[in-house]
Amino acid sequence: MSDKGIRPAASARKAASRARAMRWALGLGAGVMSAIGLVLLFLLTQATNNRALYERNFAWLLGVNVLVALVLLAVLVWGAVRLAVRLKRGRFGSHLLIKLAGIFGLVGVIPGLLIYVVSYQFVSRSIESWFDVKVEGALSAGVSLARVTLDTIASDLATKTRSASTQLAQVPDAAAGLVLERMRDQLGATDLVLWNAAGQPVAGVGKSRYSLNPERPSVQQFRMARQERISFQIEGLDDISDPMAAENARVRTLVLVANPGVGLLAEPRYVQATLPLPQALVANAIAVQEANREYQERALARVGLRRMYIGTLTLSLFLAVFGAVLLAVVLGNQLARPLLVLADGVREVAAGNLGPKAALQGKDELGGLTRSFALMTQQLADARSAVEQSMGELDAARGNLQTILDNLTAGVIVLDRQGVIRSSNPGATRILRAPLAAYEGKPLVEVPGLADFAATVQRHFDTFALERDHHGLDHWQHPFELHASGGGLAAQGTSLVVRGAELPNDERLLVFDDISEIVSAQRAQAWGEVARRLAHEIKNPLTPIQLSAERLERKLAGKLPDAEQAVLTKSVKTIVDQVDAMKRLVNEFRDYARLPAAELHPLDLNALITDVLHLYDPETAQVPVRAELDERCPLIRGDAQQLRQVVHNLLQNAQDATQQAAEQQGSAPAAVRIGTRWNDAAQRVRLTISDCGPGFPPHILQRAFEPYVTTKPRGTGLGLAVVKKIADEHGARIDLVNRVEGDVVVGAQVSLSFAPETAVAL
Missing domain, CATH: 1.10.287 (Helix Hairpins)
Structure with a gap:
């Protein structure tokens, strides 16, 4: 599978993973919020029946209320932002999701608001109805009645104790125990203690009998009993929340024992009696007091209670709204998800991406549509892969053909019927010495120097078109001598053999070879x-x-x-x-x-030239020779004897041409220049000999290296022919051009280009 197919598949898997994670997060959040909401609603329902439970959980309930409200608000804001971003980006299904969210939101919010308003009014008025002036007055009267009743009973019990204490008036301390026992039975007391004036217990019955240190009355109680003859107090009602308060409620009386004797030394004694209160009466009094206390507490906390109830109701409203919006998003995603998958797939297909597409496994029609679309996309991808493979093979074949054309020594040009250049290869540019690539789309006749060539080609194609069907020909062939203006041999004469054929697409193929070397x-x-x-x-x-x-x-x-x-x-x-x-x-x-074959050995061309120049002493030579040797030149492979002959022939020709020009001009002959240069780009060693003679006429320049072609009156024309033959033996390229300044020929130049010795060895 290609990278184009792998990337969409990975993207689809990542998108599916993100969708599953999002659904899990939404489900978990909805479950947590629902659980918290149910707990809060349960506490709300329990608050009116169990105030103590509500008070114990008041702090954390308030915090959870605020936290849940903030979380729900954040979720709602997050959902709204996501919908806004989707709508702004123009994602498919955004409007549908907004409509669904709005519909479900209205369905959940409007009834929720109605219930909230009714509940708010109900809670506010119900709490206020709990606290009425009549109820408060009745509770206060009941509390007062209970207290008065208890005080009356306690006073009556104290009076009875004082009447019974007369039995101890003439009884000494040692016999007081029996009298106290009898008094206990008479009064129904649970405990009796006789105290002396010093506050020390004299005798006791009941629970105090077995106590070494009975509970001693306070100094204030002793003072009141001495002054008022009687003192009492109700005990056990301090903590009315204690369930044993009714059973532990009692009256403790302290009375002064009458002493009929007269004397300064007679010490007063006190009888302390502990008498139980009626349990039914005490329970009723406690209930009235507890009701009054709870009423007062609720009256003081009714504002906070109303706020908590309203806050819980508000939280319930938020929970309802959250549930509605969440349901809208979930259901909207379920409805819009197949459409979104199809929309994404259509956009990717329109963009040229035929990778694997996501398909839903649902059993409804939309899920089946996504699976059909994924199958169709896969079939398109397979078809495109087959086409791409065919195109790749075609491109490879075309590339191979282009490579072959680019490396052909023959020139190839494709023309239309009007002679316009459609394409050409580098061989054509090299042979015709014209920038054919720059003239593609233009007629061949407009290429500089090729007007006659183009006309001849067009004429042969026209003739071929007339004779093809009659003679059954499939191509034509014709030799051509290409002449061009210029000052060099390389730009002068080129012998071509030209072949032409018709192409199937109404174009013409022109193939030609440079046979100048062969000729x-x-x-x-x-x-x-x-x-x-x-x-x-x-x-x-x-x-x-x-x-x-x-x-x-x-x-x-x-x-x-x-x-x-x-x-x-x-x-x-x-x-x-x-x-x-x-x-x-x-x-x-x-x-x-009979020129012998060259024996090639590593040779320093600069050293060879230096050795030859010893024969051209500047003092005796009529035409001086100036050397310009490049020290970077590497060794070449050559025959020293033959190359020495080449240098001699070229120097003598240059001196003769320079001497001839000097005699015609009546001036001193200029120096002949011989030089070497290393070309890094071409990796070649170039030997150049330039003169200041009259140059070569065009008809001589084209055939200068042929035997018996010369400009000298007495020359045989074999000098340059021998030089050409020796250059061919050394694999060297030789060029002969006229040196031109402006439009005036100022001399001739012969150049030989040698490969370095390392390149030849390779």
Whole structure:
């Protein structure tokens, strides 16, 4: 599977994971909020029946109320923000979600608000109805009645105790125990204690009998009993919340024992009695007092109670709204999710992404639609993959064809029927020496220097179109000699063989090869054969001719008159001189035909040139030679003897041309320049020899390296031919151009380009 398919699948899985996590988070949050809401509602219902429970949980209930309210508000705000962001981004289904949220929100909020208003009024008025003036007065009267009743009973019990205490008036302390026992039975007391004036217990019955230190009355109680003869107090009603308060309620009386004796030394005694109160009466009094206390507490806390009830109701409203909105979002997502999946898939398909699409597994029609869309997308992806594979193979074939065309030595041009260039390869640019790529879309006839070539090609195509069906031809072929203006051999004559054919798309194919080297080689081979035959056929009769003329001169010497003798001598000299000239010509032809194969060895070209220049001493040479050697030049592979001959031939030609120009201009000859240069870009060593002569005429420049082509009156034209042959043996490229300044030819330049020794070794 391609990266384009993997990325959408991973995105779909991540989106599904995020959706599941979101659903789990929403479900968990809804469960927690529902549980908290139910707990709060339970506490609300229990608050009216169990005030103590409500009071004990007041603090944390308030905090939970506030926290839940804030959480619900945050969730609602978060949901609203998400919907707003979706709507702003223009995501599909945003309007539907907003409508659903609004509908469910209204369904949940409007009834909730109605219930809230009714409940608010009910709670407010119900709490106020609890606290009425009549109820408060009745509770206060009941509390007062209970207190008066208890005080009356306690006073009556104290009076009875005082009446019974007369029995102890004449009883000494030692016999007081029996009397106290009898009094206990009479009064129904639970405990009796006789105290002396010092506050020490004298005798006791009941619970105090077994206590070493009975509970002693206070000093105030003793003082009141001494003054009032009687003192009482009700005990056990201090903590009415104690369930045993009714059973522990009692009256404790303290009365002064009457003493009939008269004397200063008689000490007063006190009887303390503990009498129980009626339990029913005490329980009723406690209930009235508890009701009054609770009523007062609630009256004081009714504002806070109303706020708590209203807060709980408000929380219930928030919970209802949250549930409605959450239900809207959940149901809206369930309805809109298949549509969103389809919308995302359609957008991705429109954008060209045919990767795996998400499909819902639901059993409804929308889920089936998403599965059908995913299947359709997969089929489209498979079809596109097949097309891409075919296109890839086609592009590969096209790339291979383009590579082949780019590396062909032959030139290829595709033209339409009007001769407009559609495409070309680098071989065509190299052979025609014209920027064909820059002229694509333009007629071939507009390319500089190719007007005649374009016209000839068009003429042959027209002829081919007329004769193709009649003769059954599939192509035409024609040689062509391409001439161009310029000052160099490289820009002068090019021999081409041109082939043309018709393409199926109504275009024309033009293929041509540069056969200049082949023609030059054929000419060189022909001249070599001519030179060999001339050397063989002419050299043999030259020696007898020369010997016969010399013998004839010796035989007739002194036998002829002076006039005839002079004619003879002149004629013999002419014959001998011409024979020597013929011998030299034959030798040069022989040397050209028998030029030995080069023996290539590592060679320092700069050192070779320096050695040759010793023969061109500036003091004796008529034309000076100036050397400009590049020290960066590496070694080349060459034959020192043959390259020495090349340098000699080129220097002599340059000196002759410079001397000729100087004689015509009547000035001193300029220096001939010889130099070397290392070209980093081309990785070649270039040898250049420049003169200041008249240059080469165009018709000579095109065939300068052919034998017997020369501009010298007495030259044989073999010098440059030998140089060309030696350059070919060394794999060197040779160029011959006229040096031009403005429109004036100021000399000629010959350049040889050698590969370095390391490149040749590789």
